[in-house]
Amino acid sequence: LSLSLSLSLSLSLSPPLSFSLWICLSYLLSGYTPYLSPEASHPNPLLHSKLGRACLTVSLALSVQDLEYLCEGLEGRSSNPVAVLFDSLLLPDSDFGLDHTSPLEWRYEPERAIPHLVLGKGPPGGAWHAMEGSMLTLSLANWMELPGLKLKDWMREKRRSDDTHVGLSVVTNFLVSFYQRGSFAVLQL
Structure with missing residues (x-):
C-alpha cells in the first residue's frame, strides 16, 4: 500500500473538515513531503524495528514506503491504519503524555x-476565532501540533508558558502562524 498523488482535485466533504485538517492537507498538497529521518528512532519497539528496515530506503518519501508493512501491529484511536501510523510517527506516544x-x-x-x-468563511484558524479566548483546550498541548511546526x-x-x-x-x-509560514493557497470568503 503506498500513496501517490499526481492529479488536480477538488474536495467537498460532508461533514466539512476542520480548518486545522484542511491546512494539514494543504501543507501536503503544497509540496511538503514527510521522509524518515536518517536517525529515525521510535519508542514503539515494533515500529522502531520496521523503521530500521525502512531506513534502507530513507531517500524515498514516506508516501512511497511500504505503508501496509509499517501499519501492521499498530494500535491507535482511528480505524484507519495509515492515520494511526501517521499519528504515531508525527507524535510518538503522545497519547501517554510523552514527548x-x-x-x-x-x-x-x-x-x-x-x-x-x-x-473558508473566516481567517486561518477557523472556528477557533469564535470561541472564548480564556477557555483551555481539552486536548493536551502536544496533540495540537502541525507538520513541521x-x-x-x-x-x-x-x-x-509551556502548559x-x-x-x-x-x-x-x-x-495563523502555521498558515503564514507556508506556501498556502487559502481564499477567505
Missing part, C-alpha cells in the same frame, strides 16, 4: 505540489 522526537523530517519539494485552493517550539518563540493545556487564543494564533 518523543518525531522520526519524520519535512522537505519542501515544489515539484510534488498539486495546485489547489482552500476556501511543534506547538511547544512556537510557544517558546513567543515566550509563552499542558493551552488557551484557545494560543491555538488560533498558532494556526
